[in-house]
Amino acid sequence: MGRWTGLAARLVNPLALGSLAFGLSACALFDFGPPGPDDYPVKGIDVSYYQEDINWRSVVADNTAFAWLKATEGGDWYDPKFDANWYGAAMAGLPRGAYHFWYFCRPAMEQVSWFLQHVPYDPYALPPVLDIEWVNSKTCPGHPPREVIISEVRIWLDAIERYYGKRPIIYTSISFYNDRLRGAFPGYFIWIASYKGHPIVRDPSLRWNFWQHTEAGRVSGIRGRVDRNVFNGSVREWQAFLQGRLRPES
Structure with missing residues (x-):
């Protein structure tokens, strides 16, 4: 990598x-x-309404360097805690960004429009994230072919980058990445969910930049469990990422 x-x-x-x-x-x-996760110096979380009310100052004090906040899903669902998390994390001085959960049965531009309606433009925010993975959905069954997914996802990524001025990050599982995305989006930061082991063990050829290593983590300021993540780089590289000076491998 x-x-x-x-x-x-x-x-x-x-x-x-x-x-x-x-x-x-x-x-x-x-x-x-x-x-292991503890060996990476830059650690963060991602949250949604499941975490309920969050004390963001306590989160920051617990060695948390970043947070991504669920904002939207598909074209008609908005996380009810997004606004509180968006402004609360910023007031605590924590770098934070928003993420969108992809819905396969909504056109890309509907999902773009929905995200733009709910996520403010903030030049200091982390890049937006697209969360795309296989889900069992009664309202949207089936697995679209690779070419359809790539075409639609590219529309979303390009439109979001034009509006916010930052190239989005792609969050996914190893299985979905290999099934549908591998090789399709060079030049994008990749965020991998892997609870069963380090990504390099599960797929030595995988290119990744963030690792979600557990969905059952504990962080001060959050009463229940929370997703925990690490950045695949040094503190100096993290600062370069925050300043927009770091580029992923193409």
């Missing part, structure tokens, strides 16, 4: 600041497994 493949390369070559190479061979060289 070039510079984005993470910590193991630094263990192999601590002077490497440009191209990083993370592979199982690096782990085998030192006879240890891949890094």
Whole structure:
């Protein structure tokens, strides 16, 4: 994954600041497994109304560097806690962004319009995120073919980038990525959900930038469980990401 493949390369070559190479061979060289979530210095969460009222100052104090907030789903559902989370996280000084959950039975431009209606333009916000994964839905059964998904998703990504001025991040599972997205969107940051192990173990060829490693995490300021994530890079790279100076591998 070039510079984005993470910590193991630094263990192999601590002077490497440009191209990083993370592979199982690096782990085998030192006879240890891949890094765990605690080995990544930049940690964050993603939330929705399921987390109810959040004390964002406590979240920040608990070593949380970023948060993505569910905003919309499809073309007709809006998270009732989005506004409180959007402004609450900002007031606490936490970098935050919004995410949209993709609905396969809505045209892309309907989903674009719905997102634009509910997510304010904020030049200081994190890039918008598109959450796309397989779901069992009675109202939208079936699995669209790769070419249809890629065409529709590209419409959403392009329109959102034009409006907000930031290239969106793609959140997905390893299975969906391999089934429908692999190779389709070079130049985009990829956020992978993998609860059963480090992404490099499950798919050594996978290119990823964020890792959602659990849906049952605990963070101060949130009463129940919460999704926890890590950024695949150093603190310095995270600052470059926040400033828009970091680019994913094409």
